[in-house]
Amino acid sequence: MRDHTDQLRANWAKDAAPAVPACRVDVSDLTVARDRKTLLNIPALTLNAPGPSVIIGPNGAGKSVLLRLIHGLLPATTGQIALTDPSGGGAVKQAMLFQKPVLLRRSVSGNLGFVLRQQGVPWRARRARIDELLAQGHLQTRAKQPARSLSGGEQQRLALVRALATGPDLLLLDEPTAPLDPAATREIEGLIRQISASGIKIVMVTHDLGQARRLASEVILLHRGQVQEQAPTDRFFALPRSAAAQAFLSGDLLR
Amino acid sequence: MQNFAEELRAALLLILSGDPDMWSIVLLSLRVSLTATVVAAAIGLPLGAILAVTRFPGKQLVVVVVNALMGLPPVVVGLTVYLLLSNSGPLGVLSLLYTPTAMIVAQVLLVLPIITALTRQIISELDGEYADQLRSLGLSRMQTVPTLLWDGRFQLMTALLAGFGRAVAEVGAVLIVGGNINHVTRVMTTTIALETSKGNLALALALGVILIMIALMVNAAVAATALRAQRLSHA
Ligand SMILES: Nc1ncnc2c1ncn2[C@@H]1O[C@H](COP(=O)(O)OP(=O)(O)OP(=O)(O)O)[C@@H](O)[C@H]1O
Numbered sequence A: 001m002r003d004h005t006d007q008l009r010a011n012w013a014k015d016a017a018p019a020v021p022a023c024r025v026d027v028s029d030l031t032v033a034r035d036r037k038t039l040l041n042i043p044a045l046t047l048n049a050p051g052p053s054v055i056i057g058p059n060g061a062g063k064s065v066l067l068r069l070i071h072g073l074l075p076a077t078t079g080q081i082a083l084t085d086p087s088g089g090g091a092v093k094q095a096m097l098f099q100k101p102v103l104l105r106r107s108v109s110g111n112l113g114f115v116l117r118q119q120g121v122p123w124r125a126r127r128a129r130i131d132e133l134l135a136q137g138h139l140q141t142r143a144k145q146p147a148r149s150l151s152g153g154e155q156q157r158l159a160l161v162r163a164l165a166t167g168p169d170l171l172l173l174d175e176p177t178a179p180l181d182p183a184a185t186r187e188i189e190g191l192i193r194q195i196s197a198s199g200i201k202i203v204m205v206t207h208d209l210g211q212a213r214r215l216a217s218e219v220i221l222l223h224r225g226q227v228q229e230q231a232p233t234d235r236f237f238a239l240p241r242s243a244a245a246q247a248f249l250s251g252d253l254l255r
Numbered sequence B: 001m002q003n004f005a006e007e008l009r010a011a012l013l014l015i016l017s018g019d020p021d022m023w024s025i026v027l028l029s030l031r032v033s034l035t036a037t038v039v040a041a042a043i044g045l046p047l048g049a050i051l052a053v054t055r056f057p058g059k060q061l062v063v064v065v066v067n068a069l070m071g072l073p074p075v076v077v078g079l080t081v082y083l084l085l086s087n088s089g090p091l092g093v094l095s096l097l098y099t100p101t102a103m104i105v106a107q108v109l110l111v112l113p114i115i116t117a118l119t120r121q122i123i124s125e126l127d128g129e130y131a132d133q134l135r136s137l138g139l140s141r142m143q144t145v146p147t148l149l150w151d152g153r154f155q156l157m158t159a160l161l162a163g164f165g166r167a168v169a170e171v172g173a174v175l176i177v178g179g180n181i182n183h184v185t186r187v188m189t190t191t192i193a194l195e196t197s198k199g200n201l202a203l204a205l206a207l208g209v210i211l212i213m214i215a216l217m218v219n220a221a222v223a224a225t226a227l228r229a230q231r232l233s234h235a
């Protein structure tokens, strides 16, 4: 975790993704079925672009299911998901920002302190780390406020830095800016860039195609539980190859 | 009617005069019921929370039984504790019958199912909201128990107050195991029963008024708790 923060500072201005992300995700022969309905069917998918891998697709495509599956909150019906650290650095730690994050009924710092305590950070070190995280989320003036009384944008920033507090190698973000105004969206995007630049692998879902263009290294289009196209961002938007991607970009893709 | 008004006047005078006998009865009542509530909370809060977050075969049955025990008749609890504590009973050697301790034991049994059942209900609901998030933050199911208890603190307070309200107002259990002995085990409810039958309405009424005021304060505390939770956006 220290490494990430130090690197984060180093990359503050540079804003570039590292050549090798801290984690790669390999999905193979994956199916998820519930109530005799197939929610996901992904024969093979690898996420190892240096910057954020951004998953897009219509409502109900299975984007959240895929993230929850990677995160271990849902069991796969068949197949597996492997998380590996390319530098060979042991077990991969992952964190997730939910589509509807749940803030604890405590203060802003209370929410951060809770996670740090859970991580075994000793009491003395916690104080300083909380201040760092508050600064990173631009929440210094909100430290003592009950977390649930924050504005939507502030709540989202808190949920994001709280996920960071677990010291992840892989960060899953489910529509991190969906309920936010343009300014708040820009702030979150800035944070995401810093996090990515610090070497944390980001896999995120968004409905905001502009955001996908701005942040993504690669784009994955999911439709009816299947990967329709995976391509580097520029290629995806300039020359979508699949019929589904062409239809989606012109707003004609049926659910 | 004339009579009632006079008795009520006498009762109010009794309250205002600070009659030491009467106040010792009130204090004993509060001591017994508060202790019983604290003991029942120490057991019932974790028990209810564990019941909420764990899965095991027969869990539904346990939940139904605990819920049913909420309506346990006080006299039945009193009788059971009496049988346990009486000289020939399994715990007779403790010589606890007709002591405040016996009354506390009886009220713990009465209040425990209430606190346990309400806690399970409150924590179950909170768990529905928190489960995935806490798992994501690295907590095991058992580790979530203290977190859920703390984050449910305002709602749980109302469960404790409900338990205390039940304890302080019941008469059957404390009458049987306490024996209503003057200066030893006489509490508000048992005194009201006795003094009414003796025709000493002033003392009975005075204690009745105090009991109602306690009930009002408990309800005010519940309302204040809810208000505070709301103000902190913790509701
Ligand atoms: N636990 C579950 N049991 C049964 N069906 C489920 C379950 N979870 C999700 N689904 C279904 O799976 C499908 C995909 O859901 P998912 O939440 O992944 O969609 P999404 O792509 O994230 O959509 P949105 O953009 O609206 O968030 C939906 O039809 C949903 O109803």
Ligand SMILES: [Mg+2]
Pocket: A063, A064, A065, A099, A174
């Ligand atoms: Mg979703």
